[in-house]
Amino acid sequence: MxxxxxxxxxxxxxxxxxxxxxxxxxxxxxxxxxxxxxxxxxxxxxxxxxxxxxxxxxxxxxxxxxxxxxxxxxxxxxxxxxxxxxxxxxxxxxxxxxxxxxxxxxxxxxGTLPGVDRPALAALIPTRAGRPTLLLDVGANSDCKPTHLAQFAIMGDAYARAVLGIERPTVGLMSIGEEEVKGNELTKEAFALLRELEQINFVGNVEGRDVFTGAVDIIITDGFTGNVMLKLSEGLSEMMIALIRRELSASVITRTGAMLARPAFRRIKRQLDYAEIGGAPLLGVRGVVMIAHGSSSARAIRNAIRNARDFVLNAANEKIERNIATALLDRKEVSGAAVE
Amino acid sequence: MxxxxxxxxxxxxxxxxxxxxxxxxxxxxxxxxxxxxxxxxxxxxxxxxxxxxxxxxxxxxxxxxxxxxxxxxxxxxxxxxxxxxxxxxxxxxxxxxxxxxxxxxxxxxxGTLPGVDRPALAALIPTRAGRPTLLLDVGANSDCKPTHLAQFAIMGDAYARAVLGIERPTVGLMSIGEEEVKGNELTKEAFALLRELEQINFVGNVEGRDVFTGAVDIIITDGFTGNVMLKLSEGLSEMMIALIRRELSASVITRTGAMLARPAFRRIKRQLDYAEIGGAPLLGVRGVVMIAHGSSSARAIRNAIRNARDFVLNAANEKIERNIATALLDRKEVSGAAVE
Structure with missing residues (x-):
């Protein structure tokens, strides 16, 4: 409704x-x-x-x-x-x-899956490389701790393997410089945790301009930054499309040009179309929850249902649960050694 | 060099x-x-x-x-x-x-101007409305306190009045929902401070999709989020332009269309062109510092020099200093009353 x-x-x-x-x-x-x-x-x-x-x-x-x-x-x-x-x-x-x-x-x-402190909303972002990047969290948690970001990485990794069929997905941490020392308190501490997670293929920090190149399969961030990123991208795409539309309709010649170029614009639209992607899974809850955009068309709804079906058929939650458990085990060993 | x-x-x-x-x-x-x-x-x-x-x-x-x-x-x-x-x-x-x-x-x-804890880098963002929005901080401070955001608002306001010639600039706080209760710990506390600053025209929270509509004159955020926003916008514009270029060159018909539409594309490029804008001032230091994009063309450098000249001629730092002093005075009265 x-x-x-x-x-x-x-x-x-x-x-x-x-x-x-x-x-x-x-x-x-x-x-x-x-x-x-x-x-x-x-x-x-x-x-x-x-x-x-x-x-x-x-x-x-x-x-x-x-x-x-x-x-x-x-x-x-x-x-x-x-x-x-x-x-x-x-x-x-x-x-x-x-x-x-x-x-x-x-x-x-x-409720949440065992070992998960906070669920995360994971959105697929269209990229220049053709295959989308998974960005999480895009809004479930406005304030995050480093351990939350580590859990997002494990969940995103499990989802990308199980549902998106990426064999060894690369994971990047959203920051403001490539070097480990760049970022805020949160990302610097999260960097140290992610580097120790052997089960994921952590490639280090990524910057805003890497998001749309498809340089990594998964980008980890807190829900505030992720939500700003998602809405900013939406706003900028809309502005550019509005600008193109306005300028192309300015004269008979540009209008004619636009008419001839229509097939190209249709292909561009399809590549950037969120309806193709469908819905964003809420990872970490005990069940399959797929959040579609408020303005979803019938096709977007159909594709969100397909995403939910794929999530179920690939038993993604079992894999998330298993991987979280493994990471907890690893961490216990590490911190145990540190305490002794 | x-x-x-x-x-x-x-x-x-x-x-x-x-x-x-x-x-x-x-x-x-x-x-x-x-x-x-x-x-x-x-x-x-x-x-x-x-x-x-x-x-x-x-x-x-x-x-x-x-x-x-x-x-x-x-x-x-x-x-x-x-x-x-x-x-x-x-x-x-x-x-x-x-x-x-x-x-x-x-x-x-x-060093910093009296009363300024942290300088902020302020970038002008092109918008659909034609006149740009001032976004700060875009990278001087990765971790901010609410009082820093309040100082950014005062500095941005003084700069917009003195140099950009906006009479009563509207100030928005970057968040993830319009309501006061939306956001993270930082924005919620900053919201309360900004609302009390009588010298600025605070209009509440803005979201990512409001940035490019030109809905407000000034947007306040921490340097981590602002830097991510700036680089993300750059990356997305580049992806869209690359996509348009690739798709338009796909067939003779679309290539012809693109040729006819060239004047429109030239106008679009000019509207989105960071070279027109020049440089971003580092607000809050004792002196005039203008940071231009690394890939600046001669025109961008020229315009950054123009921005620096306007900053000097309009005595923007004196106004920032005065407004920060007024705000400190206000705050002292308020907190004094609270203590008694």
């Missing part, structure tokens, strides 16, 4: 996913809003075309403070849907609704 | 500035490198065309750690030039060299 184009984009995306991806979907929300739309798409009864409706009377609005939504709306579509996952009735949860409320509800209802 | 295109871009930029802007320039560096280039441009003797050479035998390389450069190279062009400012032989200093070393040397040799 939550996204900017809800429930139409969600319904169309769910129908496409059920048809193409071999998944069954429970649409959670107000039946009087969902049923007429579904019937218009040719759906007749519960389970028809792989879709059923699960009732939830309340809706969390996009602009609602997360804390209030979580506390007051016990019967929101968000919460009812996440409870389906918690109780084993669903394998994963996808939303284009209020991100803050979705994360807070997921943490509360599902 | 320091920039990527040194000394040619510096010499050409200095000659253009001396010719157009009514300033005299001391080029600080190795005479055997500078003289031949200057002579090739028609320069004959010290003072000719408003240009003289001041000898400095050492050069700080772009990739040299700032701390080592500052400690070891006492006769670097960087240090000799900043000493000219400290001793009153020059009104301002412009460099396209090693930013970290330039900032560290400026702080050490010039």
């Amino acid at each position: 939550g996204g900017d184009h809800a429930p139409q984009a969600e319904i169309d995306g769910a129908l496409a996913a059920a048809r193409d991806l071999g998944v069954r979907i429970a649409l959670v929300g107000q039946p009087d809003k969902l049923e007429p739309e579904l019937r218009r798409c040719g759906w007749h009864h519960q389970g028809d075309r792989g879709i059923e409706i699960v009732e939830a009377p309340e809706v969390v609005r996009m602009d609602e403070p997360a804390a209030i939504a979580v506390r007051r709306k016990k019967r929101s579509s968000l919460r009812v849907a996440i409870k389906l996952v918690a109780e084993g009735h669903a394998d994963g949860f996808v939303t284009a609704g209020n991100t803050g409320a979705a994360m807070a509800t997921a943490m509360m209802v599902l | 320091g920039g990527d295109h040194a000394p040619q871009a510096e010499i050409d930029g200095a000659l253009a500035a001396a010719r157009d802007l009514g300033v005299r320039i001391a080029l600080v560096g190795q005479p055997d490198k500078l003289e031949p280039e200057l002579r090739r441009c028609g320069w004959h003797h010290q003072g000719d065309r408003g240009i003289e050479i001041v000898e400095a035998p050492e050069v700080v390389r772009m990739d040299e750690p700032a701390a080592i450069a500052v400690r070891r190279k006492k006769r670097s062009s960087l240090r000799v030039a900043i000493k000219l400012v400290a001793e009153g032989h020059a009104d301002g200093f412009v460099t396209a060299g090693n930013t970290g070393a330039a900032m560290a040397t400026a702080m050490m040799v010039l």
